[in-house]
Amino acid sequence: MDRHRVPVLEEAFEAFYEATVGRTYAAIYRVAGGDEFLARDAVQEAYLALWKLWPDxxxxxxxxxxxxxxxxxxxxxLDVYRTRWWQVEFDNDLAVPDADTVFDxxxxxxxxxxLVRQLLSRQPPRR
Structure with missing residues (x-):
């Protein structure tokens, strides 16, 4: 890449970033369900990915x-949510009860x- 072209690319990208980061972050914050750190990381990684493609x-x-x-x-x-899904830890609340306890x-x-049926059958008929 031409050395004289690099500052022009940087300036153009910086102008683009400043003009769009607020609106982009607001939208991604909603997608992240209000998770500020996840939204910031995703936006940062996305702008970095675009920077690598900026010459084109x-x-x-x-x-x-x-x-x-x-x-x-x-x-x-979405990648983070897919990864988190596999990392779900199960606790003892989800343990299967003992078969004897269930049968009891x-x-x-x-x-x-x-007993309720037996008591109801002993009741006199209604008039």
Whole structure:
């Protein structure tokens, strides 16, 4: 890349960044469900990815590049959610109860219902 062209690219990217980062962050913050740190990381990584492509994309319209950055940031958030899904830790609350305990509870409930039916059958008919 030409040394004289680098400052022009940097200035153009800096102007683009300053013009779009607020709106991009606001949209990504909503996508991240209010997670400020996740939104900041995603936006930062998205602008870095665009910076690497800036020599080719810098000539495009600002709105096209802003949407491009936003799409990258959304995908970064989705990647994080996919990774977090695999890292879910299960606790003892989700443990399977002992089979004997389950059978005892069912038998107790059936016994109560049998007793209720027996008491109802002894009642005199309504007039």
């Amino acid at each position: 994309r810098g000539c495009r319209a600002i709105e096209d590049n802003r949407r491009y950055v936003q799409k990258i940031a959304v995908h970064k958030i 509870e069912i038998l107790d409930e059936l016994s109560v219902w049998a």
